[in-house]
Amino acid sequence: MTKRKTLFITGASSGIGAATARVAVAAGWNVGLMARSADKLDALARELGDSSLAVAGDATDLAAQEDAIARVAKHFGRVDAAFANAGMGLDTPGTEAGDPEEWRRMIDLNIMALLYTTRAALPELRKTKGQLVLTGSVAGKLHIAGSIYGATKWFVQGYAGNMAQEMREWGGRCTLIAPGMVDTPFFSEPKPDKLKPEDIANAVVFALSQPAHAAIPEIVVMPTG
Structure with a gap:
């Protein structure tokens, strides 16, 4: 019997992260779940059963991510994939009108937390x-007037390609998932005509399911509407 592989997910309590956990478990994976919301995380872990482990913590804290990865590795015996998914946008867009403290929080989550996941998981x-x-974004592939959020995703776009080059040296792979607009709690208002979190989750698990000789460096998922 083949031992179940294990996927570590940040931002796992809702949206794309929670959907990916569900799809991955259905596909035969164990999942380690990390997010700040302990209540939501524990509820998801109860839903998913023995194939999941909830580790509440702040993804912008390197020590917390290192501890989470270590606990997941000890619990399941291995970590085969890590999904750096935690992210946020801005309530007040633009440079002149924007809030520098909000920029800092976004950069800490969209960039630093992603680097911490990579460092802890490697x-x-x-x-x-x-x-x-x-988790990148189509916003990291286009120039959008004055978008600071989009600029953080340009970082993710470039970093993903760089990590793919590094990881291939020892047989590892790196995949960027670049969604268009997704109907998640990321937005203050519902976006019913846009992508669903499950659409992105399916893309993640598709990338993870490829044989060792096949690398998928990037998947772009767009709504048809």
Whole structure:
């Protein structure tokens, strides 16, 4: 019997992260779940059962991510993939009108937390020749007037390609998932005609399911509407 692989997910309590946990477990994976909302995380872990482990914590804290990865690796015996998914946008867009403190929080989550996931996970991923998955955005592929959020996703776009080059040296893979607009709690108002979190979750699990000789460096998912 093949041992179940393990996926670590940040931003796992809702939206794309929670949907990915559900799709991954249905596909035969164990999942380690990290988010700040302990109540939501515990509820998701109860739903998913023994194939999941909830580790509440702040993704912008490197030590918290290192602890979470270590606990997941000890609990399941391995970490085969890490999904750096936690992220946020801005309530007040623009540079002149924007809030510098909000910029800092966004940069800490969209960029630093993603780097922390990578740093914390790489020692375990080397053991399994595993895979790193990063949540980018179509906003990181286009120039959008004055978008600071989009600029953080340009970082993710570039970093994903750089990590793919580094990880291939030891048999690992890195995949960027670049969604268009997704109907998640990320937005203050529902977006019923846009993508669903499950659409992105399916893309993540598709990338993870490829044989070792096949790398998918990027998946762009757009709403048809």
